[in-house]
Amino acid sequence: MEPMAIAQRLQAEFPDEVLESYTYQGQTAVVIRSGRVRDILQWLRDTPEIRMNHLRSLCGVDNSRHRVDPNLKRFEVVYHLYSIEHRHGLRVRAEVGETDPVIDSVVSLWPGANWLERETWDLVGIRFTGHPDLRRVLLPDDWEGHPLRKEYPLRGKGEWAGLVDLQATAKELDKHSFDPDNPPPATAPSPARKKGQALKFLNEEEGA
């Protein structure tokens, strides 16, 4: 089926949800509201003549500094679907608002989306409701901020607290290390042998 025809069927099926569809470089995309994204993706997956059973990729985009189209909503989650049987694909772009960016999870449809959604939460900061285990995946758990947001500086916001701790520990340990140029004071010398005291040889017979 032609991707544009799929987009039109999707439009007919969910008239309130689909906002726009377009084709660029032979690839068709639909822009949807995020409210019923799970239903839409399930419909695309389960309708026999569409059957897009392969979730190719899932990622988040921060639109806040888009030069051409400044009226886009702040965030969007982009799904790439593909049908291995019918060899057609579709891009689904779900708009997510700025305040409290949140969207339904699709882990129940594709378990493989689990880490992709975690990555999107980690890097872009979009929450997925119904996700079984929404934690950071690439960055440490105590990382602050979401780096792929446009306002996040390229060189980061200072050192990560975990690294600061580690460096402090390393510095503390360094104090106890041996410095050849500045050796520590020698330990107290062993008590001197008293004058006249005989040495005892362990490998000799007593009194020999």
Add this chain to the structure above:
Amino acid sequence: MSTPIRQTLEVPVAEGSDGERYSLRMGPQHPATHGVLRVDLELDGETIVECTPQVGYLHRGFEKLAESRTHTQNLILTDRLDYIAAMANNVGYCVAVERLLGIEAPLRARYIRTIVAEMSRLCSHLLWLATHALDIGAMTVFLYCFREREILLDLFEELCGARLTFSYTRIGGVRQDVTRHFVDELQRFLDLFPSKIEEYETLIDTNRIWLKRTVGVGRISGEEALALGLTGACLRGSGVDYDVRKHEPYDAYGLVDFEVPLGTEGDIYARYRCRMEELHQSVRIIQQCLDQLPPGPIVSEDAPDLVMPLKPVAKVKPETSRFGTATITLDRSKTLYPDGDVYVATEVPKGELGFYFVSDGTSRPYRMHIRSPSFIHIAALGVIARGELIADLIANIGSLDVVLGESDR
């Protein structure tokens, strides 16, 4: 379609177990994890009850970094994704950017890129076989595979001067043409290599220990593999016929004849057989490309400020130079960088590598997302390894063929 995934698997209590569980952290410096992967395990005796892979040790923020660099500059980042098959990433990246900009590489360049991508696949599969066999306990195969991989790396070195991080392809073509000597040497390798594949198979294919460790272990059904997002040999080993080279041909893959090997069982042995067959198919593809290699230019003329000039730079006046990427900003056509987005997938040795570009009319990507197969395969490890023996975890990691540089980006 019901969700065919083992979400809540009842792990059978091992015989003689007192039900006590203990946790074990494997990695991140474990030699069998092929990089810096940590796996947190909950064990009941030797049975894995819970398996949680942890990644991110190699995260370098490529996607953030790419937004501040031009498309041409970003090419070197792709070398550092899957550093075992960097050439395949180079090709995938260039194919994707060409699609975004709407330019097409000349036919000769497309053939050359197909050759190097397949050589890269041979390299990757050889390294995979070597380390996977070593993990399971077969030392000899390791040495045999590295012997042939060395020949390929020497060929790469002759082609572009590098052995691991190539950056050989360009947006709109390739950097340098192949030499006569390179073609002759590659032909000699192709004549020799099928007999070497037989050698590896003689060593392990019917080896009793190898069979015990691989047959029936790490089994994934086709539906489950698809739901987990597995691609490449991991998906084809379970019998799902999906290969980006066939489904959406790029470069010269539509012009050559090859088969996609499929397994049925979905266990480690099936994935091993798939990859061994892929070695044969890669040889076949390279042979056809060498035979059909057409004459002509190796970079496209459509992307004047993206590619190096064909003429010697010294003869070109600065104001008319097309050497735009490195020295002088030239009259960049305003329509070259579009306002649009594309997702382009290529079949790299590990699976489906996809680049999603959002462009807003500047020479830098507004957003570049890398769909890396290793990331998704590691995520699946937690499901596959659950309920199996801890010793088989090593075999499972090896069989999924993950590279942490690609996973963490």
